[in-house]
Amino acid sequence: MELETFRALRTPAGSRLLAACEGYREADAVRLATRLRKDHPADLVAAALTQASLRQQAAAKFGADAALLFFTREGLEQATTRAVAEHRTRRLNGAVVDLCCGLGGDLLALARAGLQATGVDRDPLTVELARANLEVLGLAATVEQAEVESYDRSPYDVAIADPARRGARGRIFDPAAYSPPWSFVLALLESDACVKTAPIIPHRLVPEGVEAEWVSERGEVKEAALWSGRFVSARRRATVLASGASLTDADDPGGADVLPPSGYLYEPDGAVVRAGLVTAVAPLVGGALLHAEIAYLTSQELVATPFATAYEITDVLRYDERQLRKLFKDRKVGRLTIKKRGLDVDPADVRKRLVAKGPNEATLVLTRTPESTVALLCESRLRPLPHSPRPSS
Ligand SMILES: C[S@@+](CC[C@H](N)C(=O)[O-])C[C@H]1O[C@@H](n2cnc3c(N)ncnc32)[C@H](O)[C@@H]1O
Structure with a gap:
């Protein structure tokens, strides 16, 4: 979606178009598009239909909020689910900068929890989506367009980061595929920070003194979050959502008996x-x-x-x-x-x-x-x- 098209969707006419597409079914798409094109430009109708479809798909990650939020396909694919973002937020405090905020999966949770939060992303459309998403939910946070490598983090107590992992093929964990690069991640982890990585991260890549927290939601492992500085309270942690129950290496005797199956x-x-x-x-x-x-x-x-x-x-x-x-x-x-x-x-x-x-x-x-x-x-x-x-x- 072009930035201009997104801005047109945010006008009163765009809002009416979005309302007309709400809850549409794929089988009705051609008929609906033909009717709407009589009164609206074709590219705007296409964008509204895509938005309506993404909102339906986004309900799995964002619940009822999805019907109000704005997405790109890529932004939605990469977004943190509401439950995982809220879990991360519960561990945070102070003024937080969300580096690589995307369309706001984590930023919305930070703002909703009342934390002072700033999102940073390099992509102009993504930045506008994040701002719009905060606005439609009535949440307060700032979003800035910048390259995170050169962004001044000094005013913040803590940085969270969710690097883009495009190009990482299959189940191979490739730090070289991260943007910003792995060297930036390692530098962030020298202060108070949380960096989201893929669940398949090899344990040997977790820096000394950093806590790795694998988080699952409804049986699916969503991420390995690397916590550093004052947030470290274990070396390895497994957290199961929705309960939020967690086990750490301190709970691990380090071995167990081996017995035949029974019971x-x-x-x-x-x-x-x-x-x-x-x-x-x-x-x-x-x-x-x-x-x-x-x-x-x-x-x-x-x-x-x-x-x-x-x-x-x-x-x-x-x-x-x-x-x-x-x-x-x-x-x-x-x-x-x-x-x-x-x-x-x-x-x-x-x-x-x-x-x-x-x-x-x-x-x-x-x-x-x-x-x-x-x-x-x-x-x-x-x-x-x-x-x-x-x-x-
Ligand atoms: C995985 S997504 C973030 C998703 C976000 N946490 C959410 O829940 O919606 C990664 C984002 O990082 C941004 N990005 C990648 N490299 C960047 C860089 N060097 N500086 C700023 N933003 C960057 C991309 O534009 C993308 O929006």
């Missing part, structure tokens, strides 16, 4: 796995690892924890596809969820080979013990577990 299987949350804190979950559930190098736990007890999902193990079998196919045929299993760790198999392929016809469903976990590969049949529905209190913060 319940615990699948640790992705943030716990990324943070290398699986063995910190073992004492919480009275459990043991299935294998020293695989992130599954087993326990005779069913314990409420936000850090892992529990499944009741109903059958412990050898991973023998012929026997499993027969079993699913006998049990009329027509829907099969397959989880695997520590085995080089493609669950989609395995499912095709094993699933039978019938009304029943099952969850099959394929993994290894020190002795052999195993197939664990589990109760397919997750047990509703209440959240336990946070063990540390």
Whole structure:
């Protein structure tokens, strides 16, 4: 979207156009565009339809606010979700400069919490989007257009930064793909700061004296935030949203017994796995690892924890596809969820080979013990577990 087009969307005529596109369905797009083009320029109609579509997609990140906010596709893709931004904000205090503020995912949360906040971004359209987004929500913060490398941070107590990670292909963590560059990130982390990085950051890249916090929301690991200076209270932390419960290396005994599967299987949350804190979950559930190098736990007890999902193990079998196919045929299993760790198999392929016809469903976990590969049949529905209190913060 061009800056001029965005400004036109912000006029009264643009607002009427946006209202006319609100809640439109893709199937109606051509008919709606044809009708609107009778009274409005074609490029403005296209921009309004795109905006309406982005607002619908943005509800997953911004909730009800999405219907009011302004987006570009790229800005939305890179934006921090409201829950994650609010979690970060709760750890901050003082006057905050948000370097690389984008369209305002973090900045809106800072302003909403009443922190004195300034956003900085190099892109003129993005800066106007961030300003508009603050305005439509009635929030107060300043947004400046600048290159963050040359921006004077001295008036602020703390800097947060969310570098663009364009060009980082696939799941390879490439510090060279960061803009501003990794050298700038390292310099920021020498004072009070928080830098958002990709969850796949290798632990060895986390500088000495810096805390890495892996944050998950609804089971998906969203980021690894690097905290420095007065914000450091651990070396590694896993935080699970919405509860906000967190585990750190201080909770980790550093090892766990290895026992055969029995009773319940615990699948640790992705943030716990990324943070290398699986063995910190073992004492919480009275459990043991299935294998020293695989992130599954087993326990005779069913314990409420936000850090892992529990499944009741109903059958412990050898991973023998012929026997499993027969079993699913006998049990009329027509829907099969397959989880695997520590085995080089493609669950989609395995499912095709094993699933039978019938009304029943099952969850099959394929993994290894020190002795052999195993197939664990589990109760397919997750047990509703209440959240336990946070063990540390
Ligand atoms: C990942 S996005 C920020 C998303 C933001 N935290 C949010 O939640 O909406 C990164 C932003 O950094 C900006 N950027 C990249 N390099 C920059 C630089 N050297 N100086 C200023 N801004 C930069 C880009 O324009 C982009 O808007």
